[in-house]
Amino acid sequence: MTWDWNAVGDFMPHFWDGLLVTLQALALGSVISFTLGLVWALSMRAPTRWVRWPVGAATEFVRNTPLLVQLFFLFYVLPEWNITFSALTTGVIAIGLHYSTYTMQVYRAGIEGVPAGQWEAATALGLPVRRTWTAVILPQAVRRVVPALGNYVIAMLKDTPMLMTITVLEMLGEARLYSQQHFQFTEPLTVIGVAFILISYPASLLLRALERRLVR
Numbered sequence: 001m002t003w004d005w006n007a008v009g010d011f012m013p014h015f016w017d018g019l020l021v022t023l024q025a026l027a028l029g030s031v032i033s034f035t036l037g038l039v040w041a042l043s044m045r046a047p048t049r050w051v052r053w054p055v056g057a058a059t060e061f062v063r064n065t066p067l068l069v070q071l072f073f074l075f076y077v078l079p080e081w082n083i084t085f086s087a088l089t090t091g092v093i094a095i096g097l098h099y100s101t102y103t104m105q106v107y108r109a110g111i112e113g114v115p116a117g118q119w120e121a122a123t124a125l126g127l128p129v130r131r132t133w134t135a136v137i138l139p140q141a142v143r144r145v146v147p148a149l150g151n152y153v154i155a156m157l158k159d160t161p162m163l164m165t166i167t168v169l170e171m172l173g174e175a176r177l178y179s180q181q182h183f184q185f186t187e188p189l190t191v192i193g194v195a196f197i198l199i200s201y202p203a204s205l206l207l208r209a210l211e212r213r214l215v216r
Helices: 005-043 049-063 069-081 087-110 116-124 127-167 171-182 188-212
Strands: none
Touching: 005 069, 005 087, 005 171, 005 188, 049 087, 049 171, 069 087, 069 127, 087 116, 116 188, 127 171, 127 188, 171 188
16 A cells, blocks of 8 residues: 555545534534523523433433434424525434533533532522622533533534435545545545644644643
8 A cells, every 4th residue: 555645635625625614513503502502501500401301312312312312303303394504404403402411511510610609699698699690600501611611612523424314424434435436545534634733633632731721
């Protein structure tokens, strides 16, 4: 087996297209997962069980079923109910929804980690409930959980190749298509593997540094 640099050069335009789609899916999926995760976490603290129980059951169901099954359900089943999205939108929704059930637990741990004295101080000052959450509790909770949320961003990055199964040409999808068309697998797949390392490893180092800074 010989390494073909010409194949690498031919593949690079496809790689950049796939990288753009991967980063787009990652960014939008992260926004959805962080936003919904906070909504689920706050819903689980609702005073009525008629809110807590449905949210708890739904998030447990999503968390305990494979992301691939959820992708297939959204992509193939929803159109039968006349609910249709593009392949990329479907992938973004699936990733965001799936990981929101994990970020929910991160937010919940952060909220529970806020000292009881902070709640008591807010009550003593007569702060409204909304003001207590937005000005006292959530800023402290989010600060504690930023590194953990970052870890899930890396996990989402490593799950983006699943979008290939619903026709989204992210990085691995572009590599697979190129390999099938040119019968060259080593070069494109190696480029993709290196790309994932170059993105995820520096991100993990950054998260460690951020964690050390936040715990001071």
